[in-house]
Amino acid sequence: MAFGEFDLIDNYFTHRWPQRDDVVLGVGDDGAVLALPQGAELVVATDTMVSGVHFDEQTPARAIAHKVAAVNLSDLAAMGAEPAWLSLALTLPEADQDWLNGFSHGLKEICDYYGCQLIGGDTTKGPLTVTVTAHGFVPAGTALRRDGAKPGDWLFVSGCIGDAGLALAVQQQRTTISDAHYRRVLERLYFPSPRVALGQNLREIASSAIDISDGLVADLKHILKASNVGARVDVDELPLSLAMTESVAADAAIDYALSSGDDYELCFTVPESRRGVFDTVLAHHPAKPICIGRITNEANTLTLLRNDEPWFSQREREGYDHFS
Amino acid sequence: MAFGEFDLIDNYFTHRWPQRDDVVLGVGDDGAVLALPQGAELVVATDTMVSGVHFDEQTPARAIAHKVAAVNLSDLAAMGAEPAWLSLALTLPEADQDWLNGFSHGLKEICDYYGCQLIGGDTTKGPLTVTVTAHGFVPAGTALRRDGAKPGDWLFVSGCIGDAGLALAVQQQRTTISDAHYRRVLERLYFPSPRVALGQNLREIASSAIDISDGLVADLKHILKASNVGARVDVDELPLSLAMTESVAADAAIDYALSSGDDYELCFTVPESRRGVFDTVLAHHPAKPICIGRITNEANTLTLLRNDEPWFSQREREGYDHFS
The missing domain is CATH 3.90.650.10 (PurM-like C-terminal domain)
Structure with missing residues (x-):
């Protein structure tokens, strides 16, 4: 959990983001601490997007951020879950200010829209790769699954x-x-x-x-x-x-x-x-x-x-x- | 959430792994579904390791798996949390059988030892990068934080x-x-x-x-x-x-x-x-x-x-x- 180590990047992900009441401790410690609703089950999904595989050099940073979050929220949607929190693992070749501005802007927009909060993550140096883990909730026993289809449906x-x-x-x-x-x-x-x-x-x-x-x-x-x-x-x-x-x-x-x-x-x-x-x-x-x-x-x-x-x-x- | 899409990789992460009672639905759907303990708060940590930055070409796959899990469990330890579940985002240049054997072996060992379960993730093609998100629990209000030290401690x-x-x-x-x-x-x-x-x-x-x-x-x-x-x-x-x-x-x-x-x-x-x-x-x-x-x-x-x-x-x- 490395947000907070690099002030440069810290700035893009810790200020002026939507705050949820169930986030006891967000970005900036070894881990996030999260209050849990009663009677709910947690749904967790993870997706990675890799430069040159899932998007090309021309893809705007704002679109990359939107899409990696959207892909995860789509997994939650397919489970019937209400989105709550996102973790971000961002591997970057360099700390480019314009790129980080666009990326954090795109991520903030989709978090705002769906009422979810960025709770932490890690920033590392390397080939551009973005992984998001999304957390959401369903009332216990109501998650949508792949294995329930019956003949005639x-x-x-x-x-x-x-x-x-x-x-x-x-x-x-x-x-x-x-x-x-x-x-x-x-x-x-x-x-x-x-x-x-x-x-x-x-x-x-x-x-x-x-x-x-x-x-x-x-x-x-x-x-x-x-x-x-x-x-x-x-x-x-x-x-x-x-x-x-x-x-x-x-x-x-x-x-x-x-x-x-x-x-x-x-x-x-x-x-x-x-x-x-x-x-x-x-x-x-x-x-x-x-x-x-x-x-x-x-x-x-x-x-x-x-x-x-x-x-x-x-x-x-x-x-x-x-x-x- | 792409485990299950590629049978090749699927095999390494879905069979003969420790099973926890609180995992309602694990690897193989759009998301994992997880039962939540009462009176607890969830602690979430994320860490990434990148080839050529956090480890070199000589590092055995088993060590890479152990370490990326250990680094996350260490974040949970620093929060006072009891580990429960891991998500894995694995970006690989190729589906090398020996490497995947070593990696899944190392991950299974540390999951066994600490009683945590792999609940899902994503496998993608690209430069070798491994991200783990770890989930654990603390009794509500007892998480260890960075901000509580007082003079004289x-x-x-x-x-x-x-x-x-x-x-x-x-x-x-x-x-x-x-x-x-x-x-x-x-x-x-x-x-x-x-x-x-x-x-x-x-x-x-x-x-x-x-x-x-x-x-x-x-x-x-x-x-x-x-x-x-x-x-x-x-x-x-x-x-x-x-x-x-x-x-x-x-x-x-x-x-x-x-x-x-x-x-x-x-x-x-x-x-x-x-x-x-x-x-x-x-x-x-x-x-x-x-x-x-x-x-x-x-x-x-x-x-x-x-x-x-x-x-x-x-x-x-x-x-x-x-x-x-």
């Missing part, structure tokens, strides 16, 4: 998918789209919105949930494997943005929606018996999840249909496996 | 210091010592023992505590600054190992003890009014902390004495500042 995604993948394709010069559309999809790549409120609303409603970080197919398969079930997805139902449908052909759009990650929408299942409660909760919620299919009893089998005919993706790769 | 260190610094000096060919002594001090550099049991015993006894990661002078100054006090240290009293005293001259030994880090002993203060309780507790404890001086009312002033005369270190640097 309805399958949902929380919003448009594929946009971040399209932005990455443009950035890597694999395709070209209009500037206006690029701005929209780049915003989704750089500043994803974790579905924190929706996740909490799905507690005691959804039978399983995961966030889409590696692509719908890859992440849905985690639910299928953990729950020992299959799924049928109607690819015509996949929610696509205007930026997507106006930029690429229909088949390519479906491909992006199925295979590209980084959108951080939720994928979840709702039993028939909870559909009424689900619709009632959603009526008061800004997010409008889309039903894209149904869970089947064919273990580990994902069937893609278009106009009720089997559909095969042109891109056979399923998500982004760092070591494949 | 006795100043202690928990054991011999300087050995890890001596090992590093040999490794970097700045000095030579006998093979037998080198093996002993290298063990302290590679496999430090966090003072977990002692830290818990110091709750409601010590008025302040810190672990010595950057060197006694550098770390003691954090207590002095946070507590707005000074200290007088009798350098003749510094606990030195036989490996140290038989390898280097007295002045150099004192220098290592004052200025080199990585020993992970505790430095703490005990009020006169708690000395009786402290001695009683220690009578039943294997560790035998040494009194090295006393807290004074001269804010931020550290006075070093040898034979009651002012003593000045030849090495003016105070700890290891990554960005200075």
Whole structure:
């Protein structure tokens, strides 16, 4: 725990940050001390972003900070947890003032927005790598898991998918789209919105949930494997943005929606018996999840249909496996 | 949260690990779900180790795993906390089987020894960097802090210091010592023992505590600054190992003890009014902390004495500042 050792960096992470009542002792000691709510379980998620792997040299520091926090908060959302605290491990090649300004600004913004507090961390010298550990709470026994989907459950995604993948394709010069559309999809790549409120609303409603970080197919398969079930997805139902449908052909759009990650929408299942409660909760919620299919009893089998005919993706790769 | 995505790495961190009753859901979902004890506060610490900065190419993977966990558990010890859970963020250039075997073995050993469980993390591709976030508990209101030292309090260190610094000096060919002594001090550099049991015993006894990661002078100054006090240290009293005293001259030994880090002993203060309780507790404890001086009312002033005369270190640097 090294915040406090280097005054230079200390300044960026200890002053004028949101303060939560449950933080007894925050940044500046060997560890943070945190008061715990009664009747709750703690949910902990950790994600790392590495320069040259998860973002490139052009990515603004503010976006890096936003995204590494958002990715962690998205994990909490997928568990149905209410975010509380973040720890930051920041490895930097040098203490660049502009970069640190942008980074701390981005981190403070997302902490403010979701009401969470930075409680400590470590700053070290080395190749640019950012790890965040996020802490949140669920009422005991209500965490959303990957292993609860049952045959007959309805399958949902929380919003448009594929946009971040399209932005990455443009950035890597694999395709070209209009500037206006690029701005929209780049915003989704750089500043994803974790579905924190929706996740909490799905507690005691959804039978399983995961966030889409590696692509719908890859992440849905985690639910299928953990729950020992299959799924049928109607690819015509996949929610696509205007930026997507106006930029690429229909088949390519479906491909992006199925295979590209980084959108951080939720994928979840709702039993028939909870559909009424689900619709009632959603009526008061800004997010409008889309039903894209149904869970089947064919273990580990994902069937893609278009106009009720089997559909095969042109891109056979399923998500982004760092070591494949 | 990416354990579970890559079967290759998954195997190393999900099987045959110690299981705690309070882990409702461990490795393999978007986040871990953890049951919380009543009446406790949570203590969270985070530390990163970077290849080429905190360890070199020759450092065995088992030692890297041990040390990054030990450094975090040492932070918990300095807060008086009982360790419970670890999260691991592991960035690797490649999925080398031998390395992963050694690393997971080292991590499992220290988790077993201290009764803590790996609850999740992330594996990413990139330059070798390891971040651990450790979670532990203290009875509410009893965490040891840096800011409670008062003039007149006795100043202690928990054991011999300087050995890890001596090992590093040999490794970097700045000095030579006998093979037998080198093996002993290298063990302290590679496999430090966090003072977990002692830290818990110091709750409601010590008025302040810190672990010595950057060197006694550098770390003691954090207590002095946070507590707005000074200290007088009798350098003749510094606990030195036989490996140290038989390898280097007295002045150099004192220098290592004052200025080199990585020993992970505790430095703490005990009020006169708690000395009786402290001695009683220690009578039943294997560790035998040494009194090295006393807290004074001269804010931020550290006075070093040898034979009651002012003593000045030849090495003016105070700890290891990554960005200075």
